[in-house]
Amino acid sequence: MKNKITALIPARKGSIRVQNKNIRILNGHPIISYSIQTAINSALFDSIIVASNSNEICAIAKYYGATQVIKRNDTDSLSTSTDIEWLRNLHLAGYLTTDLFAILRPTSPLRSIRLMQDCINNFLNSTADSLRTISKVKEHPGKMWRVKSENAILPYLPQPQGLPASHAMQYQSLEELYIQTSVFEVAKTSVIKEFDSREGKNILGFVTSGFDSHAVDVEEDFDYLTYLVNKNPELLPVITKLPWSMGHE
Secondary structure: OOOOEEEEEEOOOOOOOOOOHHHOEEOOEEOHHHHHHHHHHHOOOOEEEEEEOOHHHHHHHHHOOOOEEEEOOHHHOOOOOOHHHHHHHHHHOOOOOOOEEEEOOOOOOOOOHHHHHHHHHHHHOOOOOEEEEEEEOOOOHHHOEEEOHHHOEEEOOOOOOOOOOHHHOOHHHOOOOEEEEEEEEEEEOHHHHHHOOOOOOOEEEEEOOHHHHOOOOOHHHHHHHHHHHHHOHHHOOOOOOOOOHHHHO
16 A cells, blocks of 8 residues: 655744745745645645745745645744654644655755655665655865864864874765755654654665755855756746736735
């Protein structure tokens, strides 16, 4: 029997680093619309839920075809709130009834359907509690420093005795490390209750690169995304609806 999966698109209002990042206009449409459209086009999900603390974002999500729009509590939508808070609330309220859930953050509109398919297939062929996308670090912690008093600095990582300091080594000589990305996650719904977490204990990584790794975390990321889309509009899913801004301002 096919595993049923709920797509969750969290879209909190109040981002500090990139203001209004979930509804920034990209190629005529709010950025969140592309994650909704990709989820629809993929046919991988039994429902597509957008969870937001913003009435405007909820209205936009409904317009662009989300199966269900849930108004999040202000208490689980703070700048310091963790994912498990809104996930737990959705689960307790009975909105998560499928065996699996996937998180598609609006700030990665270039994620491909193929990426989601591969992630889900890898996860289903494992015994893991969850799977998340990762990519190779560009800035290695072996070359990071802590600033102490009077601008004195100390290596962030402990330095082994008798070996070259990590900050003096070439990048290729350092341990291969990966950073989590916000592009795609899939997990068993049971981890929410069993572990009170979004990922459980046994976590798989799926290495991504190129467009599938892009996420808007700072202003420069959005500028680069705009540049990419202007040069290659086919990177985004086609949206046939009129732009939200026409008649909804």
